[in-house]
Amino acid sequence: MKTRQPQHPTEPTLWTNFKRQSIQEAVIQLMCREGLKSVTMERVAQEVGIAKGTIYLHYRDKQQLLDEVKESALAPLHARLHEILGGDNSPAEKLEICANRHLAYFDERKELFRILLYEREVARVQGGRYQSERYRRLVREVSRVIAEGIEEGALRTIDPEKAATLFVEGCVAMVNYRLLHDQGDSVDQDARMIANVFLRGVSAAEDLSPTFVARQKVRRK
Amino acid sequence: MKTRQPQHPTEPTLWTNFKRQSIQEAVIQLMCREGLKSVTMERVAQEVGIAKGTIYLHYRDKQQLLDEVKESALAPLHARLHEILGGDNSPAEKLEICANRHLAYFDERKELFRILLYEREVARVQGGRYQSERYRRLVREVSRVIAEGIEEGALRTIDPEKAATLFVEGCVAMVNYRLLHDQGDSVDQDARMIANVFLRGVSAAEDLSPTFVARQKVRRK
C-alpha cells in the first residue's frame, strides 16, 4: 500500500481520506448511473473534478480502486451484521435482526446494491474463487449462530453452513426483490417474512415427510 | 443463392450446429477458466482453432454470441423446470423436484454455473433491469405453484412472489455451495434439504411469534 509521510501529522491524512472518499463516491455514482462499462478512470476523475493522473496517487491501479470501493461500500453493513451476530440475543432473534438490518441498509443506500452484484462478478473471476472473503466471513458467522441454535435445541439438526448460505442468499434475494418491485412493504415486514420462513424451516419441529421425491426418481433424464 | 441442397438431408445442419456448438463451448470454457474479460473474439477463435472471421459467419456480433451461449446453456434447465412446475404433482412435490433438478443440472455441467452468474451481470447493465426474462418467468411459475399451495391450504398465506424468489435464490445458492464445497452430499439430500426448509417455512402450521424485533428497533443507527 501507499505509505504516506504527512508533513503535518493529522491534516494530510484527513485531506487524503477525503479525496479517496470522493473518488470512491464517484465510482459508485458512475456505476449506478451508467453501468460498469462507464467506469473509466477518465470519467471517474471528471466526476470528482480532478485529473486522471491524480487517482493514481491514491490507488495503484483501477483494480485496487474498485476493490476498495466494494470494500468500503459493504464494510458498514458487515460490521453491523458482525456486531449483531456476536451479540446476546437468541439465535432466532439474531437472524431476524440480521435480515432486518440487511434490508434496511440497502433501502437507505440503494446505489450500493449494484456494488453487491459487482462483487460477485469480480470475485468469481479474480481469485478463481467465487466469493469474497467478506462474504465467506458472514456466512461463517451466521453458520455459527445456527450451530448455537441447534445446540440449544431450538433448531433441528441440519448442516449449519448450508443453512447459513440459504439464509444469507435469501436476504440478498429480498433486497433485490425490493429494489425491483417498489411496492410499499416495510423493511420490517419483509425481514420478518424471511426470518419466519427460514426459522420455521429449520425449527426443531417434526419433519415433514416428503418421500414423494423417491417416486419421481424414475423420471430422471 | 440461398437454396441449399444438402447431399445428405440432415448433415449440413448438423455440421453447422456442431460448429456453433464448438464456438459456444469455447466461450464457456474461456469464461470459466479466465473470466468474462478474457472472452474476446480472438481468444474464442483460438480456443476453437478457427479464424476470428469465421465466428462472424455464425453470429452477427459478440453480443449475439454471448446471448446464445446464455440461452442454450440455460434453456434445457428452464424447459425442464417449466415442465415440472406445469405437471400434476402437488405444489410441495413440484418444488422439491424443481430443487432436485436444479441441483442436478449444474452438478452434471458445472461450467454452466458461471453462465448463470454472467446472466445477472448483463441483465443488470443492459435492460436497466436486474434480471433476465427467463429468470422472471421461472419466478412467475414458481409463484403460481405457491399460490396453488396456498389455495389448497397446504401453505400459509404469504406473498407468493416473494416466497418464490426466496425459493429460487435458495436453489441457486445451493448450487453455488455445492460447487464450492466439494463435499460428498448427494443432489437428493441437498434438494430435500432446500425443499424441507422452504416448505416447513411456508407451511400452514402455526406462526412462530418473533416479536423480538420490536425490542431491537431502538438500536438503529
Place this chain on the structure above:
Amino acid sequence: MKTRQPQHPTEPTLWTNFKRQSIQEAVIQLMCREGLKSVTMERVAQEVGIAKGTIYLHYRDKQQLLDEVKESALAPLHARLHEILGGDNSPAEKLEICANRHLAYFDERKELFRILLYEREVARVQGGRYQSERYRRLVREVSRVIAEGIEEGALRTIDPEKAATLFVEGCVAMVNYRLLHDQGDSVDQDARMIANVFLRGVSAAEDLSPTFVARQKVRRK
C-alpha cells in the same frame, strides 16, 4: 488476362459475356443505390444471384472489376464522341454535337454519372496520374478539332488543349448540374448553351480588353 478456351466456339463466350455483363450491372446498381462503400464482392454476388467465388472466375480481383465497369460504362459514350469528332462537320458543329451527345448519354442512363465521378477518384490514386487514359484521349481529340478550327480561322489562336479541357469539363459540369437540378430544360437547350458560350468564347472575333487584372495585382496576399 483470362485466356479462355471455350469448348463450343460461340456459346460459352456468349454465356460468359452475359455473366460479366450481369456482374457489372450489379456493381453499377450498388454504387448508385448505396454508394461506393457498399460495393463489396459479397453484395455484388448477392445482387447477381451467384456465389462470391464465381466473380473471381471472371475478374482477377476487385480492382479489375471496377476498372472494367468504368470502362464499359463509358465506352459507348466515348465511341460516339470519337465518331462525332472524327466526322465531317465543321469544328463548331462537332463541338455542339459532342456536348449534346454528352448530356443525352447521362440523361438516359443517370446511374452512370456516379461512375464518372468514381473514375476521377481512382484515376487520381492509382497511376499517380489524375486522369484515365480514356479521358485524355477525349481531350486530345477535342483539342485536335479546336486546332482545326483555329487553322480555318474560325477560332482565335488559343492553346487548344487548355480550351479542350475547358470544354470537356464544361460538359461534365452541365451533366452534373442537370442531375442535381431537375428543372425541365431539354438536353438540346443546355447543349446549345455550352456550345454557344464556348464557341463565342473562343471565336475569332476581336478580343475583349480586360486589362483590369493588372490593377488588382497589388492586393495579393
Place this chain on the structure above:
Amino acid sequence: MKTRQPQHPTEPTLWTNFKRQSIQEAVIQLMCREGLKSVTMERVAQEVGIAKGTIYLHYRDKQQLLDEVKESALAPLHARLHEILGGDNSPAEKLEICANRHLAYFDERKELFRILLYEREVARVQGGRYQSERYRRLVREVSRVIAEGIEEGALRTIDPEKAATLFVEGCVAMVNYRLLHDQGDSVDQDARMIANVFLRGVSAAEDLSPTFVARQKVRRK
C-alpha cells in the same frame, strides 16, 4: 477541471493548433502520396511521429479529422473568393480576379488540389448530394455576380446558375490542367484565358447562329 490557465496567454492555443496543423498536414501528405485508401489513423500518426491514440485527443473520429482537413484546406480560398465576389469591381473584373486567385491558390499549394477532389467524393456519398455546402455557396455567389452583369447589360441573358457552374468548373479544370501539364504558363495568363473565354462566351454581343444541331438530330441512336 476544464479551466486552463496558460502561463503565456497565447502559447497553449498555439501549441495545440500546431499539433492539429501537423496532423492535418500529414493527412494531406498521405492523401497525395498514396491516395485516400492509405489515410488510416495508424499511417497518419506514423507520418506525424505520434501515437495513434494521440490523434483522438484532437479529433473525435476519423470523419471529423477529414472534415476539418477539407475545411481548413479550402477555407482560405473560399474566403478570398467571397471577398472578391462581394467587392466593388465590375462583374467581369470580379470573375477574372476570381479565376486568377483560384489558380494562384493551388499553384502555391499544389497538394490541396487532391482535397478538392476528395471533397467531391465524400459529398457525393454522404449527403446523397453531390456537392459540398461550400461549393454550392461559391456557385451561388458567382451566379449573383453574373446576374448583375446581365442586369447591367454587359452580359447577355443566360441562366446565371448554369453559367456560374460552367465558370467554376472551368477554373477547377484549369487548376487540374496546370497541375498535370507543368508547362510554364503563368497564373495570370491562364486566368485571363478562362475569363476571356467565359466573358466573351456570355457577353452581350450578337449570338452565333448554330442551327446545325437540328440537322444532326436524325442520327440519334
Place this chain on the structure above:
DNA sequence: TATGAATGAGCATTCATTCAT
C-alpha cells in the same frame, strides 16, 4: 464451372497507465 466456408490482414476506436512539467 461454381460454390461458399474459411481465412487473416487491416481498420477505427478505447482506455489504463506513465511521466515530464
Place this chain on the structure above:
DNA sequence: AATGAATGAATGCTCATTCAT
C-alpha cells in the same frame, strides 16, 4: 502533489481472396 498529454496494446468487426469440394 497534481496534472493531463501521450502512449500503445487490445478489441470488435470487415471484407477481399483462396481453395476444397
